[in-house]
Amino acid sequence: MKPVEIAKGIYDVGVIDWTIRDFHGYSTHMGTSYNAFLVVGEKIVLIDTVKKNFADQLLRNIARIVDPAKIDVVISNHTEMDHSGALPYIMGKVGKEKPVYCSSMGQKNLSRHFSETFNFQAIKEGEDLVLGDKTFSFIETRMLHWPDSMFTYLKEDKILFSSDAFGQHYAGHEQFDDVVGEKIMSHAKKYFANILLLYAPLILKLIDKVVGMGLEINMLCPDHGVLWRNPSTIIDAYARWSRQEDLENKAVVVYDTMWHSTELMALAIADGLHLEGVDVRPMKLREYDRSDIMTEICDAKAVVVGSPTLNNGIFPTVADFLTYMKGLKPQNKIAAAFGSFGWSGESVKILEQELADMKFDLITPGLKHQYVPDDDALEKCVAFGRQIAAVIKETRR
Numbered sequence: 270m271k272p273v274e275i276a277k278g279i280y281d282v283g284v285i286d287w288t289i290r291d292f293h294g295y296s297t298h299m300g301t302s303y304n305a306f307l308v309v310g311e312k313i314v315l316i317d318t319v320k321k322n323f324a325d326q327l328l329r330n331i332a333r334i335v336d337p338a339k340i341d342v343v344i345s346n347h348t349e350m351d352h353s354g355a356l357p358y359i360m361g362k363v364g365k366e367k368p369v370y371c372s373s374m375g376q377k378n379l380s381r382h383f384s385e386t387f388n389f390q391a392i393k394e395g396e397d398l399v400l401g402d403k404t405f406s407f408i409e410t411r412m413l414h415w416p417d418s419m420f421t422y423l424k425e426d427k428i429l430f431s432s433d434a435f436g437q438h439y440a441g442h443e444q445f446d447d448v449v450g451e452k453i454m455s456h457a458k459k460y461f462a463n464i465l466l467l468y469a470p471l472i473l474k475l476i477d478k479v480v481g482m483g484l485e486i487n488m489l490c491p492d493h494g495v496l497w498r499n500p501s502t503i504i505d506a507y508a509r510w511s512r513q514e515d516l517e518n519k520a521v522v523v524y525d526t527m528w529h530s531t532e533l534m535a536l537a538i539a540d541g542l543h544l545e546g547v548d549v550r551p552m553k554l555r556e557y558d559r560s561d562i563m564t565e566i567c568d569a570k571a572v573v574v575g576s577p578t579l580n581n582g583i584f585p586t587v588a589d590f591l592t593y594m595k596g597l598k599p600q601n602k603i604a605a606a607f608g609s610f611g612w613s614g615e616s617v618k619i620l621e622q623e624l625a626d627m628k629f630d631l632i633t634p635g636l637k638h639q640y641v642p643d644d645d646a647l648e649k650c651v652a653f654g655r656q657i658a659a660v661i662k663e664t665r666r
């Protein structure tokens with residue numbers, strides 16, 4: 270239920286999307302929220318909007334606090350349509366002449382999203398925007414995760430509005446991290462693994478920059494999920510996930526199968542890993558969403574990929590997953606490939622090439638088996654799992 274007063278005179282007027290289950294290909298089992306913030310001081314400021322189809326709900330939430338026409342200024346931290354889709358509708362109520370502050374890239378990108386233009390004002394990092402008794406400053410966060418992305422810092426209240434960064438796709442009435450408790454971290458990790466992982470080097474630089482600025486942060490407010498009253502919890506986790514070091518002795522066995530032969534191999538390899546004390550997650554494509562698999566891979570040392578040979582190639586779901594994983598650029602992984610085949614048997618070679626292209630440390634040769642694996646073949650799979658486990662355990666990464 271929103272709006273919620275999150276600090277004196279500052280409200281989350283966003284909306285909860287309880288029913289979304291697919292967020293541009295990311296499985297949102299728990300729904301999500303689109304947070305937007307209203308700062309009511311001597312001037313009234315709206316930070317971000319919501320998805321277009323929730324525009325009415327946003328307007329109602331604002332109207333419970335103030336007449337929307339009294340909003341003086343809108344700040345847009347990010348152009349992506351889950352945060353800007355309602356902007357035209359809201360500006361129609363706020364007043365189209367009112368300024369919309371954004372980054373210079375935001376000015377370009379917002380203009381390209383709507384058929385009408387608004388009073389977009391580019392604001393530079395380091396500039397203070399003094400609005401009555403409140404002072405806003407801005408941090409450009411280009412490519413975290415769009416070119417236009419920026420953070421807004423409210424100096425008097427020490428609140429950092431961080432757009433997508435530090436968010437989670439989590440729908441709930443709980444407004445703050447300390448209310449949800451530890452379980453929120455799995456949602457935050459999934460968000461990081463599927464939206465931000467490829468920008469890990471930029472995140473490390475950004476964290477250094479924010480620390481270097483000596484910014485005091487009482488509350489960290491992302492545009493999705495709960496707000497962080499303990500900002501160091503999530504900032505430290507982002508630093509850890511971004512470094513991609515101190516990974517767990519864990520392997521994810523990702524596979525698909527036609528007539529269960531590759532599946533038998535996958536499960537026997539998983540047994541071998543388990544017998545050597547490695548935490549192993551066999552994850553069959555078509556049963557697990559790719560975004561859940563990436564979340565498991567985020568802190569695993571090893572990725573073991575299996576595919577049958579189909580039409581001289583790999584199985585389509587495996588190709589889909591490899592394309593997805595490649596785009597997210599996980600680093601510092603051990604990898605291995607396996608698969609069953611009928612006559613031509615190209616899949617393992619193709620998988621190895623894909624994994625090598627991702628700069629993973631490959632354990633070769635991969636394991637292939639013609640037709641249905643018998644007991645001897647399954648013993649070889651167990652041994653392959655043990656071999657992978659030995660590399661996992663001897664390597665610090």
Ligand code: FEO
Binds near residue numbers: 347351352433
């Ligand atoms: Fe939540 Fe990049 O949008």
